Amino acid sequence: MIPTSGHYWLRNAQVPESLLVRSKQGRSRNWAAPVAQELLLVDIEIANGAIASIATAGVLSSYTAPSIDLRRGMVFPCFVDMHTHLDKGHIWERSPNPDGTFDSALQQVQQDSEQYWTAEDVYKRMEFGLKCSYAHGTKAIRTHVDSGGSLADVSLEVFQELQQQWHDRLILQAVCLVSLEEFLTPLGEKLADRMTEVSGILGGVAYMNPDLEAQIDRVFSLAKERKLNLDLHVDETGNPDSICLRYVAEAAIRHRFQGQIVCGHCCSLAVQPPEEAAKTIALVKRAKIGIVSLPMCNLYLQDRQPAQTPRWRGVTLLHELKQAGVPVAIAGDNCRDPFYAFGDHDALEVFSMSAKIAHLDRPYGDWCNAITATPADLMGLPTVGRIGVGLPADLVIFRARQYSELLSRSQHDRTVLRNGVAIDTALPDYAELDGCMK
Known part of the structure; x- marks a missing residue:
């Protein structure tokens, strides 16, 4: 369950290395080598709708805000x-x-x-x-x-x-x-x-x-x-x-x-x-x-x-x-x-x-x-489609822990964050289109 507060941590998140942007300000710690299939196991701090910091999972002895253990679930940017x-x-x-x-x-x-x-x-x-x-x-x-x-x-x-x-x-x-x-x-x-x-x-x-x-x-x-x-x-x-x-x-x-x-x-x-x-x-x-x-x-x-x-x-x-x-x-x-x-x-x-x-x-x-x-x-959108410190916390969280799991099930139970807040992922009912089906 994603906290309703504006400050929390996502622990043990597996993120594709190619989608992580290393911070020029040094707020992102050095990340460990990929654990599997080019995935990095990290902790992500979210505050005020943005990504506040990223650390290699397990290196922090304590967290400054409530945390959720994703149990190695994969995280993509939107x-x-x-x-x-x-x-x-x-x-x-x-x-x-x-x-x-x-x-x-x-x-x-x-x-x-x-x-x-x-x-x-x-x-x-x-x-x-x-x-x-x-x-x-x-x-x-x-x-x-x-x-x-x-x-x-x-x-x-x-x-x-x-x-x-x-x-x-x-x-x-x-x-x-x-x-x-x-x-x-x-x-x-x-x-x-x-x-x-x-x-x-x-x-x-x-x-x-x-x-x-x-x-x-x-x-x-x-x-x-x-x-x-x-x-x-x-x-x-x-x-x-x-x-x-x-x-x-x-x-x-x-x-x-x-x-x-x-x-x-x-x-x-x-x-x-x-x-x-x-x-x-x-x-x-x-x-x-x-x-x-x-x-x-x-x-x-x-x-x-x-x-x-x-x-x-x-x-x-x-x-x-x-x-x-x-x-x-x-x-x-x-x-x-x-x-x-x-x-x-x-x-x-x-x-x-x-x-x-x-x-x-x-x-x-x-x-x-x-x-x-x-x-x-x-499309000319340099801050979209990647995960990095200072970027909006627009993320898609999956239970799947590696690509074989991600691409084998529908992932209908994914969590979508927009500015750090979980949105309603209920899909529109096809009945909404009934007036168009003439």
């Missing part, structure tokens, strides 16, 4: 989910994907948006997603918002309303989502201006076509003029000839772009000849592009053929990118919509599934950073 589609979420019952393919998903979402996406409908579904994320332990979310036609007017207004209502609980960022060809039209400039107004990120979907280079150049020009960061969907396909990521990297170098660039999916990189993939990865590194992989959604959609077992997992070259020094994050993507029929906005589930899909083990190393510190950095 999660960062940097690639979601909250505006699409939870429409599966009214618009299921008939064959599970990418093309059908596009068609179903378009039909659903034309028929149902009023401000009230979008608000209910986006808020439901925020409630789930918050209860599971997420602190920051970036959502892509469908912005073709009149959708931007509806969904971005709803986003701004929710951003204000949730400002004390969640950090929310918005990215516009249209095909890159739209940026060669007057709509593109208008959309870039709109994203500037909402302090958002310029985004879109890149696909191979004769005008791709011109489209990408235009996006970079619009972003540079408005000092916007970029977040693009690229190569969400199993076609090895799809090399949009390379085009984006070359454009970033050509434009000497100084903002942050994130590219999501990058699936085709995994089915290209190794020498070609290596060329692209080198350019991505040089262009300082961050990569976010969406393993659950890509596993669901990629290589889906009627009555045929999929031959590949759909994910990009996570290990090769990371080994090359490219920042790599993982995220939840779609949730209970035609692009992914499942999900609950739980970043731990994303990490658990990703570890199994993409072999993020043997060793686990610092892969836990992919749902915490790395996406926080790519």
Whole structure:
């Protein structure tokens, strides 16, 4: 039981070493070597909503405040989910994907948006997603918002309303989502201006076509003029000839772009000849592009053929990118919509599934950073997604004592601290969405 007082200790907590920030002020004592699987056994002092000190477990003879023995339970910082589609979420019952393919998903979402996406409908579904994320332990979310036609007017207004209502609980960022060809039209400039107004990120979907280079150049020009960061969907396909990521990297170098660039999916990189993939990865590194992989959604959609077992997992070259020094994050993507029929906005589930899909083990190393510190950095949030003296006590506490336990059970009994206070982790009832299921 977490004390209601503002000052207490968490004893015998196992924290991933890669998520601990050593204090420059010297208030964090030297920590012992990892006890197992890159985990450090520490005591964490919490006072006035922040982490006051961190010590190797067992070195203190007494504590200055009440203490709780976590019995070697694992502690993470609150999660960062940097690639979601909250505006699409939870429409599966009214618009299921008939064959599970990418093309059908596009068609179903378009039909659903034309028929149902009023401000009230979008608000209910986006808020439901925020409630789930918050209860599971997420602190920051970036959502892509469908912005073709009149959708931007509806969904971005709803986003701004929710951003204000949730400002004390969640950090929310918005990215516009249209095909890159739209940026060669007057709509593109208008959309870039709109994203500037909402302090958002310029985004879109890149696909191979004769005008791709011109489209990408235009996006970079619009972003540079408005000092916007970029977040693009690229190569969400199993076609090895799809090399949009390379085009984006070359454009970033050509434009000497100084903002942050994130590219999501990058699936085709995994089915290209190794020498070609290596060329692209080198350019991505040089262009300082961050990569976010969406393993659950890509596993669901990629290589889906009627009555045929999929031959590949759909994910990009996570290990090769990371080994090359490219920042790599993982995220939840779609949730209970035609692009992914499942999900609950739980970043731990994303990490658990990703570890199994993409072999993020043997060793686990610092892969836990992919749902915490790395996406926080790519979102420009330097104090989020890590544990350190002086940082907010925004933590997720598990009974699990090592990764084999953490990733084998649901961890539904986790404790989530925000500013040192345990929050209500009850998930919203699906009945809240009944009005949306027409």
